[in-house]
Amino acid sequence: MTSPPTRIYRVTIVCLGNICRSPIGEAVLRERLTRSGLAGVVEVDSAGTGDWHVGQGANPRSVQVLDDHGYAHHHTARQIDERWFADIDLVIAMDTANYADLKALIPSTAHHVELRMLRSFDPALAGISEPDARLDVPDPYHGTDEDFITVLHMVESAVDGLMGELPELIAVAR
Template structure:
């Protein structure tokens, strides 16, 4: 049975597609690509149908990650098929939990940086959209740092299902 993870930011053109690309690469490296489906969406639909921000694409390519992406808006009906919804900041976390049809669905929503033990108390991945390329690099560093912990948690769930 496939485990479904969806990363969510505001417009689905910067942070969440970056997290999707990084985490997909992590699942491939871990041999879990056939067991874990990774995608992303935005809390808003402003950029629906657009590709990722060119700065996101540039940073991902510079670090060897895939960049194929089409922005879309998160739909509350997806909670039925998703195992984990990863919010990129506390605003997204709150929005997604309000959108969740049930308390059980709300529990599926987690902050990405909560999987990074070095993150401290600031668990937001800042939105790089209004800044320069350095903000996108910083975003990638945060995403990569949290992805190992997230992968460990997902691996535990996937292996638990196989038992």
């Protein structure tokens, strides 16, 4: 007797244009999932709330910071819309503006979708209720190369916290 197929738990990480922060988040989470053996259980992708960069690759500075820190990546920017929520279990916003945009976009019938801010998973920020600007991952688009490194470190800390919560999130979704 074979067991029924396990349903894939789907995570989508969202920023404004899907070329800076969310591709970094996607690459970091994908690496952590692979390392932990959860890559076959959890699927991750990313999107933007805006359409300015649809079809483009990640920002060259995002690519550089991922390369410099050993993260595999391949990315084409996409825009999230209400149809995505039929398949998403967890949608993760990079900042409070993304959170508000996503909250307005999630159909009222998508009761299974959990909306969180990425840094709400960071243990160092425990106790801060969402949405809160203290949980924002700042958009480095107009910033310096150092700003992209700062974003990577914020993402890594939050993703490490998310990895600790994933087993429970997956169990609740099933």
